Amino acid sequence: MSPADRGGAGEIPWLVLRAQAGDRAALERLLSHAHALLHPFTRVMLRDEDAADDVLQDVLVLLYRKLGTLRDPRAFSAWARRIASRQIFRDLRRHRKYEAAHEELSPDLPGTAHEPALDPGWVERLPALLERVSPASRAVLALHYLDDLTLDEVATVLEIPPGTAKSRLAYGLATLRKLVSSPAMPRPGQGV
The missing domain is CATH 1.10.1740.10 (RNA polymerase sigma factor, region 2, helix turn helix motif)
Structure with a gap:
């Protein structure tokens, strides 16, 4: 909440x-x-x-x-x-900022047994990192991690099936992991 x-x-x-x-x-x-x-x-x-x-x-x-x-x-x-x-x-x-290729991800993407977690140091920087994620995944990540909604609540707010919310979360987290593992991306404590 x-x-x-x-x-x-x-x-x-x-x-x-x-x-x-x-x-x-x-x-x-x-x-x-x-x-x-x-x-x-x-x-x-x-x-x-x-x-x-x-x-x-x-x-x-x-x-x-x-x-x-x-x-x-x-x-x-x-x-x-x-x-x-x-x-x-x-x-x-x-405003043509919406990336149609990422609007709908297949709800058939393989799920994980537990919800993936972000490193706590990156959660603090999440708003800035979200700028580099598709709007569909950004909405799920923001509502889930910043507003503390469950994935079922996120799905209700966005009017999407729960499986789609999970897929967008997984896609967004994968994108964030690539971003933070990039050598050009500073680590927490190293500055922005």
Whole structure:
């Protein structure tokens, strides 16, 4: 669970209900929570602060407009992430940053018995390393390692099958391993 999820997580369903009933102060607090929750993911995915701010603004407007359709107030964070994910990928496609070759990986890729782990020194540098991974894998890696979502939660947010989430995680980790094993890539503690 990300810090934005932990901070007042019990309060979020109440804020949703109050905002749906027309309470402006609750709506402002809810949108502030959504901004804190979604900004890191948006920034990592788009790799451009201005683009991230633009997309996040669009997402907040969508959250405001669609809030009345949210049936389960406890699902607000997942619902907000799903809307953000859709907007991010629309923006990536619109700006031709999306690599179609990596959009869909076969869910039939061989899996591992346990989830692969990253060296803790590299987890700290993950946001910078993610810039060199395809957007599809970047989304899975960011949600899983930076937002602390399970792979099933990642699959739900991205609206993909769990097998595809696992494949994208494996592909992204393989790409990261190649990057960090490259002689040109500095090791943790050696500088950036």
